[in-house]
Amino acid sequence: MSRFLFVVPPLAGHVNPVSAVAAELAGREHEVAWAGQPAALEGLVAADTPVFPCAGAPGIDDMPRDLRGTAALKCQWDDFFAPLAYAMAPGVTAAVLEFGPDLLVVDQQTVAGALVAERLGVPYVTSSTTSAELSGSPVDTPQFDQWIADLLDGLRLRLGDPSARYDPRFSPRLTLVFSTTELTGPQAPDRGPVCFVGPALGQAPDARIEAADFPWGWVDRDDGRALVLVSLDTGDTTVGAHFLAQCVDGVRARSHVLRAVVVDPDGVLGPPRDDDNLLICPAVPQLALLARTDAVVCHAGHSTVTEALWHGVPLVVAPVRGDQPVVAAQVTAAGAGVRVRFGRTDAKAVGSALDVVLGQPRFAAAARRVSHSFREAGGAPTAAAHLEELAIADQENPRQGLQI
Structure with a gap:
C-alpha cells in the first residue's frame, strides 16, 4: 500500500479529474490525502479523505476581465498562480511532513507542490488537467516564455531547490495529461515524460446539481x-x-x-x-x-x-x-x-x-x-496504475531522508 498526497488549487476544473484518480487509488486500498483549501474541496473529494489546509490567494474571478493575450496570461500568473504558490507552500510543507507521502500528485499550475517536493526530496508527478501548458504558450512569443521562466525561477529561489533546472510545471518523473493527442495535437518538445490518459470522469462527483x-x-x-x-x-x-x-x-x-x-x-x-x-x-x-x-x-x-x-x-x-x-x-x-x-x-x-x-x-x-x-486512453484507472508503478519504484529505491 502506498500513500499519495494530491496538491490542488481552489478550482473545480482542476480538482474533478484527479478526484476520480484519488477514488480509484483508494479503491485499490492506497492511502490518499489532499493539500488545498478545504472550502474549495468540499463536495469535490471523498468526505472521509484527510485534507491538509493551505492558505489561499485572491480569487481568480477577481482578476480584470478585459485583458486578452499576453496581458491576460501575465495577470493570471502575477495575480493568482504566483501568490497562490507563496500562500500554499507552508501548508503543503506541513502536509508532506505529517502525512509522509510516497508520491505527490501536483496540479500543473499549483507550483507550490512541485517546489516543496523538490526542496524536501519527495518524488512528485504533474497533473495536467488542462493541456494548454503542454501545447506551449498561447501567445507563443520568446518574450513571454522568458517572462514565465523568470517568474518560476523567482518562485524556486523562495520555495524550492535553487539548483534545479527543469520547468516545475512538468515533473521529471511523469506528467499525466487528461486528454489525448487526437485533441491536443503533437506535444511540444522538452516536456519530460508525458502520458495521455484521457479525461477522468467515471468516479468524479458532478456537484453542479442532483x-x-x-x-x-x-x-x-x-x-x-x-x-x-x-x-x-x-x-x-x-x-x-x-x-x-x-x-x-x-x-x-x-x-x-x-x-x-x-x-x-x-x-x-x-x-x-x-x-x-x-x-x-x-x-x-x-x-x-x-x-x-x-x-x-x-x-x-x-x-x-x-x-x-x-x-x-x-x-x-x-x-x-x-x-x-x-x-x-x-x-x-x-x-x-x-x-x-x-x-x-x-x-x-x-x-x-x-x-x-x-x-x-x-x-x-x-x-x-x-x-x-x-x-x-483509460482515464482514472490508467492514471492510477501509472502512479502505483512510480510509488512502488520509489519505495524500492528510497530517498535519503528529507532535505529542508
Missing part, C-alpha cells in the same frame, strides 16, 4: 428537434451576459429545429420567458445531460470541452481568456467544432455556427473520433 432534481421530461421529449446545451464557465457568466443573451436569441430564431438548455447561475438573463424551445436553469447535471445533447456552446473551458467530446458531442466555442483560446484551437484543429468571437458575436453568428455544427456530419464524426481516443 440529476434527480432535473426536469428530464422536458429534455427527453421526442419532437424531432436537436438539443443544444449552452454552458459558460461559472466565473464568466456575468461578463458573458451579452454573449449568453445572443445565444438565447439565436436559439429562439430556430425554434422549429432547435431546443436548448441554457445554464444561467447568476440570473443574467432575467426572469424566464414562456419559450417552448428554451429551458433556462441555474445549474444542470452536466455529465448526464451531455449524453442526450447534440451540440454544446461554451467558452472552451477544458472541463466542458472534454466532457462534451467524451460523449461525442461537437461544439461551438467562444474563448475569452486563460487557456480557453488554446483549447478552442484544439477543438477546431480536430474538426470537432467551430469558433466564434466572444466579444463581437451576435445571435445570427451563434445561430449560423450551430447550423454548421449540426448540419454537417463531419463535426459529429470528429467528436466521436476524439471520444473513442478518450475512452481508449
Whole structure:
C-alpha cells in the first residue's frame, strides 16, 4: 500500500479529474490525502479523505476581465498562480511532513507542490488537467516564455531547490495529461515524460446539481428537434451576459429545429420567458445531460470541452481568456467544432455556427473520433496504475531522508 498526497488549487476544473484518480487509488486500498483549501474541496473529494489546509490567494474571478493575450496570461500568473504558490507552500510543507507521502500528485499550475517536493526530496508527478501548458504558450512569443521562466525561477529561489533546472510545471518523473493527442495535437518538445490518459470522469462527483432534481421530461421529449446545451464557465457568466443573451436569441430564431438548455447561475438573463424551445436553469447535471445533447456552446473551458467530446458531442466555442483560446484551437484543429468571437458575436453568428455544427456530419464524426481516443486512453484507472508503478519504484529505491 502506498500513500499519495494530491496538491490542488481552489478550482473545480482542476480538482474533478484527479478526484476520480484519488477514488480509484483508494479503491485499490492506497492511502490518499489532499493539500488545498478545504472550502474549495468540499463536495469535490471523498468526505472521509484527510485534507491538509493551505492558505489561499485572491480569487481568480477577481482578476480584470478585459485583458486578452499576453496581458491576460501575465495577470493570471502575477495575480493568482504566483501568490497562490507563496500562500500554499507552508501548508503543503506541513502536509508532506505529517502525512509522509510516497508520491505527490501536483496540479500543473499549483507550483507550490512541485517546489516543496523538490526542496524536501519527495518524488512528485504533474497533473495536467488542462493541456494548454503542454501545447506551449498561447501567445507563443520568446518574450513571454522568458517572462514565465523568470517568474518560476523567482518562485524556486523562495520555495524550492535553487539548483534545479527543469520547468516545475512538468515533473521529471511523469506528467499525466487528461486528454489525448487526437485533441491536443503533437506535444511540444522538452516536456519530460508525458502520458495521455484521457479525461477522468467515471468516479468524479458532478456537484453542479442532483440529476434527480432535473426536469428530464422536458429534455427527453421526442419532437424531432436537436438539443443544444449552452454552458459558460461559472466565473464568466456575468461578463458573458451579452454573449449568453445572443445565444438565447439565436436559439429562439430556430425554434422549429432547435431546443436548448441554457445554464444561467447568476440570473443574467432575467426572469424566464414562456419559450417552448428554451429551458433556462441555474445549474444542470452536466455529465448526464451531455449524453442526450447534440451540440454544446461554451467558452472552451477544458472541463466542458472534454466532457462534451467524451460523449461525442461537437461544439461551438467562444474563448475569452486563460487557456480557453488554446483549447478552442484544439477543438477546431480536430474538426470537432467551430469558433466564434466572444466579444463581437451576435445571435445570427451563434445561430449560423450551430447550423454548421449540426448540419454537417463531419463535426459529429470528429467528436466521436476524439471520444473513442478518450475512452481508449483509460482515464482514472490508467492514471492510477501509472502512479502505483512510480510509488512502488520509489519505495524500492528510497530517498535519503528529507532535505529542508
